[in-house]
Amino acid sequence: MVGVSIPLMSRHHTISPGQTFSNPVTGERFTFTHTAVSTGGELLAFDLALRPGGAVPIPHVHPVPAVRFGSRLVSPLADAPVLVLGATGKIGRRVLERLRAQGIAVRAGSRAAQPRFDWDDRSTWAPALAGAPAAYVPFSPDLAVPGAAETVAAFAALAVASGTRRLVLVSGRGEAGAERAERALQESGVAEWTIVRCSWFNQNFSESYLLDSVLDGEVALPVGDVAEPFVDADDIADVAVAALTRDGHAGCLYELTGPRLLTFPDAVAEIGAAAGRRVGFVSVSMDDYASAASAAGVPDDYLWLLRYVFEETLDGRNASLGDGVRLALGRAPRDFADYARDVAATGAWRR
Numbered sequence: 001m002v003g004v005s006i007p008l009m010s011r012h013h014t015i016s017p018g019q020t021f022s023n024p025v026t027g028e029r030f031t032f033t034h035t036a037v038s039t040g041g042e043l044l045a046f047d048l049a050l051r052p053g054g055a056v057p058i059p060h061v062h063p064v065p066a067v068r069f070g071s072r073l074v075s076p077l078a079d080a081p082v083l084v085l086g087a088t089g090k091i092g093r094r095v096l097e098r099l100r101a102q103g104i105a106v107r108a109g110s111r112a113a114q115p116r117f118d119w120d121d122r123s124t125w126a127p128a129l130a131g132a133p134a135a136y137v138p139f140s141p142d143l144a145v146p147g148a149a150e151t152v153a154a155f156a157a158l159a160v161a162s163g164t165r166r167l168v169l170v171s172g173r174g175e176a177g178a179e180r181a182e183r184a185l186q187e188s189g190v191a192e193w194t195i196v197r198c199s200w201f202n203q204n205f206s207e208s209y210l211l212d213s214v215l216d217g218e219v220a221l222p223v224g225d226v227a228e229p230f231v232d233a234d235d236i237a238d239v240a241v242a243a244l245t246r247d248g249h250a251g252c253l254y255e256l257t258g259p260r261l262l263t264f265p266d267a268v269a270e271i272g273a274a275a276g277r278r279v280g281f282v283s284v285s286m287d288d289y290a291s292a293a294s295a296a297g298v299p300d301d302y303l304w305l306l307r308y309v310f311e312e313t314l315d316g317r318n319a320s321l322g323d324g325v326r327l328a329l330g331r332a333p334r335d336f337a338d339y340a341r342d343v344a345a346t347g348a349w350r351r
């Protein structure tokens with residue numbers, strides 16, 4: 001393995017297979033075996049199995065993901081895309097958009113994508129990982145479900161064997177199952193891991209199962225006055241992208257929360273105020289909630305998960321702020337009021 005840094009003549013520079021460059025430090029000449037792209041940096045950093053001296057293509061290439069080099073972002077190899085699992089989900093979609101906006105090659109991971117990725121079908125994992133230097137890993141449906149840690153361990157082992165060097169796992173706060181999965185990642189032998197451990201997402205109210213209730217004017221949940229530091233999907237995606245594309249996040253476990261504790265009734269009241277309409281909150285028993293969900297067609301295994309989330313994790317254990325956004329990005333997390341204002345302005349909370 002050889003690390004080389006090559007000054008580029010211009011922005012958006014593409015290097016084709018077969019082109020040769022001199023290492024400015026040692027003077028050795030190298031031949032590129034893969035296409036590479038710079039998205040506007042002055043330097044392109046590689047960590048490839050480059051053979052000095054000639055034009056002989058090298059069969060085994062170990063690219064690194066995009067890295068910060070000096071103050072510039074450097075893209076990964078164009079044919080070694082960053083794998084984004086959950087690419088159609090609330091966070092994955094945002095991660096994908098951000099990487100694309102930076103000109104970074106991506107591969108969307110979803111049951112609808114090609115190649116298809118399905119947590120329940122291990123034969124789909126290797127094609128999704130092929131050539132990927134880094135991967136964003138949100139487990140579905142949730143790390144709390146039995147067997148999730150073992151699945152994450154198996155995926156991480158395959159990623160290591162496939163040459164993936166950087167894994168970014170999304171996790172949940174206060175969940176024993178999630179902590180087992182975090183340990184599985186930490187012990188997987190992957191060169192660089194980052195854990196993004198999140199509180200409840202703001203976007204559950206606007207892009208997920210609570211949207212219909214907000215539109216109906218009443219949110220009924222089996223929670224009382226427990227306080228939760230709701231976190232914004234944009235902050236989570238920003239942290240995940242930083243961890244995927246820049247150095248300095250390996251071995252970090254970030255606790256991501258918003259800047260403020262709110263009860264669920266508080267959050268719903270802020271949504272109503274921002275949307276300019278009445279949205280009420282009703283606290284219901286877990287049994288009544290589960291019966292209503294079951295009558296609405298929610299399958300039994302998902303009911304188990306809902307019960308776990310509401311009964312186990314919303315008991316006050318997460319009623320504290322985390323500093324993950326500031327640690328990872330050097331800025332404050334987004335406030336719930338800003339989220340509510342921006343969503344209301346899109347009209348998403350109006351029928």
Ligand SMILES: NC(=O)c1ccc[n+]([C@@H]2O[C@H](COP(=O)([O-])OP(=O)(O)OC[C@H]3O[C@@H](n4cnc5c(N)ncnc54)[C@H](OP(=O)(O)O)[C@@H]3O)[C@@H](O)[C@H]2O)c1
Pocket residue numbers: 085086087088089090091092109110111112117118119120138139140141142143170171172173198199200201204
């Ligand atoms: N929501 C919260 O408040 C919260 C809080 C803490 C942690 N988390 C965790 O954060 C992670 C991301 O959540 P999210 O809200 O962004 O997800 P989401 O919006 O619910 O989307 C789920 C994603 O997972 C994919 N998916 C579902 N089943 C799959 C399967 N069997 N195989 C492969 N992909 C599958 C879906 O893609 P396709 O349907 O296209 O395959 C979709 O892209 C999850 O691990 C979640 O448990 C969530």
